[in-house]
Amino acid sequence: MHRGRRRKATYRNNASQDPVKSTESLSSFTSSLMESVALISVILALLTGCCAGQNVLPPGPVNGAVGGNVTFTTTIDPSTSTQFIVITWTFRTASASVTVITSSPGGEVPGPGYEGRVSVNRITGSLELRQLTVGDAGGYTVQLTPNGDAPLNGETTLGVYEPVSSVTVTANGTDLVEFNDTVSLTCSASGTSLSFRWHNGSSDIITSDRIHLSDNNRTLTVSSVLRSDSGSLSCTVSNVISKATSRLVILNISSFEYLLCLNNDM
Known part of the structure; x- marks a missing residue:
């Protein structure tokens, strides 16, 4: 009799705990299912992006x-x-x-x-x-x-x-005296989104303590000119679709001693 009651009591205790375990199992199953659905959604999105959403145009512009x-x-x-x-x-x-x-x-x-x-x-x-x-x-x-x-x-x-056109260079002087004069050259052109480069002969002009570029490289200024600054200067203007180069501007730079000799001879 006691043994039967003990088994029955044990059965009742286990039965009273089963709903809790069932709820926990159901919650765990639901969480796993939601994770699986989310993973499948990500995979489908990636597959869709690789196929239907691909960019059929090359990188621009x-x-x-x-x-x-x-x-x-x-x-x-x-x-x-x-x-x-x-x-x-x-x-x-x-x-x-x-x-x-x-x-x-x-x-x-x-x-x-x-x-x-x-x-x-x-x-x-x-x-x-x-x-x-x-x-x-x-x-x-x-x-x-x-x-x-x-x-x-x-x-x-x-x-x-707008294509580059009408490239011209103006200078405040071309006959200069070494160590004495400063020359300023300005490049102008028509077009849009313009870039400016300066040349002395076939070489690009490099800035220094005496040589300066300003106004988005439109203006070249050479202070205390040297005879090595002599030459044929030009300006090349470009944008992404075209470029053009100005006519040459010739800088003649004489030494101060040479000018003194000329004045004495006169």
Whole structure:
């Protein structure tokens, strides 16, 4: 009798603890399931990023000249590609997005302001943009929609520049006296995003305690000129699409003793 009651009591104690263990097991199972779901989501996101979200445009920027043409070339291999169902190019600025062109088997529909200026390769999705203006500079995106597959996307930027032209150099003097005179030369040019370099003959001019560049390298100043500063000076102006060089400016530098001799002879 006592043994039966003891077993029954033990059974009741175990039964009273089972709900707690069941709750803990269920919580552990739920936590493991959520971790598995999160891991699967990360894997799917990575797979989607490698495939549908890949950038089908090479690293930019693409650069062009005002009035010229550029081609945004995709990375699509024409030998393995078929025509896309829809190709959409978009121009983006900080404040707006404008459709450049939409191309489908039914034809091409250019956006406002792009009529007659754009065309699309139906096999690769590449875009040709003609008659460039400064206003065309900015970001561009493309979406290529194949038949039955996820869209392919790409983005890049376009820079539009005025070509370099009309490069000239002016000097405050060209017949100078050694140790006595200071000469200042200024280079001017037309174009956008200009860089300036100075040369003496075929060698680049290097700054020193006597030789200074200012105004974004537009102005060259040589203090207390030496006869070694004599020569044919020029200025080369460049940007990412073009460059041009000025005519030569000849510096004649005489010694002070030579001038004294000349004055005595007179």
